[in-house]
Structures are given as C-alpha cells and as structure tokens.
Amino acid sequence: MDVQALRTFVAVAQTGQFQAAADELGVSQQAVSKRIAALERHIGVTLLVRTSRGSRLSLDGQVFLPHARRILAAVEQAERAVRPGSRPLRVDVLNRRIAPAQAVYRFYRSHPGTDLDAVTLDKENAVQAAQAVLEGTVDASFRALPADQVPAGIHAERLLDTPLELLVGPGHPLADAPWVGPADLAGHRIWIPGIRPDTEWAAFYRALSEAFGLSIDALGPNFGDEALMDALADSASLATLVGSGDRYLWPHNHDLRRIPLHGPTPVYPHVLLFRSGDQHPALTALRDHLRTAGPRTPHDAWAPNWAGPPAEPPG
CATH class of the missing domain: 1.10.10.10 (Winged helix-like DNA-binding domain superfamily/Winged helix DNA-binding domain)
Structure with missing residues (x-):
C-alpha cells in the first residue's frame, strides 16, 4: 500500500x-x-x-x-x-572491566545526555563481532581485527591502545620493580586462563610470546577474576597480564602489584568497528573523543604486525 x-x-x-x-x-x-x-x-x-x-x-x-x-x-x-540520532548508539565493549568499557564511560561522562547503550556481545571472536555490526545488532564494537579480515561494508579504526601491565603477588621476584621490560619476563610463568583458540586475544598473546620469548600459560579452567587474584596473592612465581585501564578489584590483604611494562611497551590494539557511512551523531562524537581525549599511544609501543597503524589524532 x-x-x-x-x-x-x-x-x-x-x-x-x-x-x-x-x-x-x-x-x-x-x-x-x-x-x-x-x-x-x-x-x-x-x-x-x-x-x-x-x-x-x-x-x-x-x-x-x-x-x-x-x-x-x-x-x-x-x-x-x-533515523540517525533518534535511538541510542549501541557499542559492544567486550567486557565491562576492561579499557573499552572505561573509555566509553569517560565519553559518556564528558557528553552528558548522550543516548548510549554499552553492551557485551556473546561473540567468540572479532570476525563474528564484525558480522554483528554489519547486520545492525550493534552500531560499533571494540576488537583487534587484522585489516585483511575486515569485511566489506565495515570501517575499522585503531582508536584505543591499552598498555599492558604485569600483575603479581607480594612474594613475586618482580613485585617491587618500578617497571620491567617484556624480555625480562622470559622464564617467568604468566598465567592467563580462559584464552579461547581462534580469538583475537589468542592471536595477540601468541604474537607477544613469539616476539619476546615468553611462556604464557592458558591451561586450566577459568574460575573467574576472583580466583585468579587469589592464586596470584598466594604464589611467589605466578603472574598475569592486565591492561592499564582495566578495573580489577581484590581484597586489601592480597597486596597485589601492578607493574608497567616498558622498553618497548606492549599495547593491546583495540580497533573500533562500525558500518561504513554510519552517520549516527553519537558515533561521530565517540570517534572524535577517542582521537582527542583518549589515552595516547606510548612512543615505544609494540603491537603485532597485523594490528595496522593507530589512528592519527586530528590537527
């Protein structure tokens, strides 16, 4: 009709x-x-x-x-x-504890009144997340997707590089170090349970291990963040890697230590995926915010070769 x-x-x-x-x-x-x-x-x-x-x-x-x-x-x-601007911008932030969620939250705080939904897609890898963006399930997703895997119709910008930190208990040999180099971690047991094969973070940690000769252990069941923090607090040899913007909580008596990595600084390259030509005003504002007010990529940053270059700040 x-x-x-x-x-x-x-x-x-x-x-x-x-x-x-x-x-x-x-x-x-x-x-x-x-x-x-x-x-x-x-x-x-x-x-x-x-x-x-x-x-x-x-x-x-x-x-x-x-x-x-x-x-x-x-x-x-x-x-x-x-209609662009008439509905909330839906952004997949992967996990509410890690850097993308914190970046979107800072954007929301600096743009009060923005109609925004931060969601966590039940997608196992970046390719599936990109497809969800293409289908309109969400407007954008933070992932680490190689350029040659970006599907037609999707635009990808590396807008958020998260420096890695070593997280250890008070008895670890590196517990009192002000910072350490990635190569200094060779020979130490780094435990990151829950890494699933065929995911972008599996590819990232594989590249990190190969670049610096590290032993990253993903074996064993993942009982959650609290169990990991308990294990770190009780161990003199166990360590894990977290992002500098990640928000993890543990009991005060655990006395866990976050140690920056430098020389070079490994960064996790979060790429913002969105549909080509998407004119949602909140998406434009988010991209501008990440370019201008987001954390800067360290001058000595290391990322896998497949990550592509970070987005250039305006001006």
Whole structure:
C-alpha cells in the first residue's frame, strides 16, 4: 500500500478540501486526486465523496480512516527507530572491566545526555563481532581485527591502545620493580586462563610470546577474576597480564602489584568497528573523543604486525 496515498487520504479527511490537502502536503491538487484515485482502486471502495463544498468521507472512508492513521503512526515509529540520532548508539565493549568499557564511560561522562547503550556481545571472536555490526545488532564494537579480515561494508579504526601491565603477588621476584621490560619476563610463568583458540586475544598473546620469548600459560579452567587474584596473592612465581585501564578489584590483604611494562611497551590494539557511512551523531562524537581525549599511544609501543597503524589524532 502506498504510504504517500495514505498520508494524502488522511490530509483530505482532516481538511475536507483537496486543495487544502495539496497545500499542506506541498503538491498539486492534481497529484492529490491521482493518489486518492489510486488508493481507492487498490482497496476497491470509494473513500471520499466530492460535494459542492469540498469532500466528505464515505461510510467506507469513515471505517478506513482510523486504520490509515494507525498505519502512518507505525511507519513514523519505524522511521524514527533507525533515523540517525533518534535511538541510542549501541557499542559492544567486550567486557565491562576492561579499557573499552572505561573509555566509553569517560565519553559518556564528558557528553552528558548522550543516548548510549554499552553492551557485551556473546561473540567468540572479532570476525563474528564484525558480522554483528554489519547486520545492525550493534552500531560499533571494540576488537583487534587484522585489516585483511575486515569485511566489506565495515570501517575499522585503531582508536584505543591499552598498555599492558604485569600483575603479581607480594612474594613475586618482580613485585617491587618500578617497571620491567617484556624480555625480562622470559622464564617467568604468566598465567592467563580462559584464552579461547581462534580469538583475537589468542592471536595477540601468541604474537607477544613469539616476539619476546615468553611462556604464557592458558591451561586450566577459568574460575573467574576472583580466583585468579587469589592464586596470584598466594604464589611467589605466578603472574598475569592486565591492561592499564582495566578495573580489577581484590581484597586489601592480597597486596597485589601492578607493574608497567616498558622498553618497548606492549599495547593491546583495540580497533573500533562500525558500518561504513554510519552517520549516527553519537558515533561521530565517540570517534572524535577517542582521537582527542583518549589515552595516547606510548612512543615505544609494540603491537603485532597485523594490528595496522593507530589512528592519527586530528590537527
């Protein structure tokens, strides 16, 4: 059914005049007449009866009018639902403890009133997340996706580099170091449970291990962050890696230590994936915020070769 014809019918019903409806819709009276005639042919009844004073609804027209109004209201609601800026920007932040979630939260704090939803997709890898963006499940996702795996229709920007830190208990040999180099971790047991094969973080830690001769242990069940913190606190040899912007909590008596890595500084390259040509104003504002107010990539940053270059700040 022609939506413009429905709008024209409702306009004539409200004004009682073909010319008045034409003026309201910004078309000619002839166009109004053609639309009404086409609508009446489509449904097979006469909706409007012309009189010397204009037009009036037929009995069928009176029955049809409330349905036409409901159809037009539904169309308007559907258009608003997908119109840029008329719905919340949905951003997949991977995990609410790690840097992307914190970056989106800082953006929201600096842009009060922004209509925004931070979500965590149940997707195992970056390729699946990119597909979810392409399908419109979310507007954007923070992932580490090699350039040659970015699907057509998706734009990728490396907008958030997260420096890694060593997290150890008080008895670890490196517990009191102000910073350590990645190569200094060779021979130490680094435990990161829960790394799933065929994910971008598995590829990242594999590249990190190969670059600096590290032994990263992903064996054993992942019982959650609290169990990992307990194990670190009780061990004189166990360590793990976390992002500098990640928010982990542990009991005060655990006395865990976060030690920066430098020389070079390994960074996890979070890439923002979004649909090419997406004009949502909150997405534009988020990208601008990350370029200008987001944490800067360290001068000695190391990232896998497949990560591509970080986005250039404006100006």
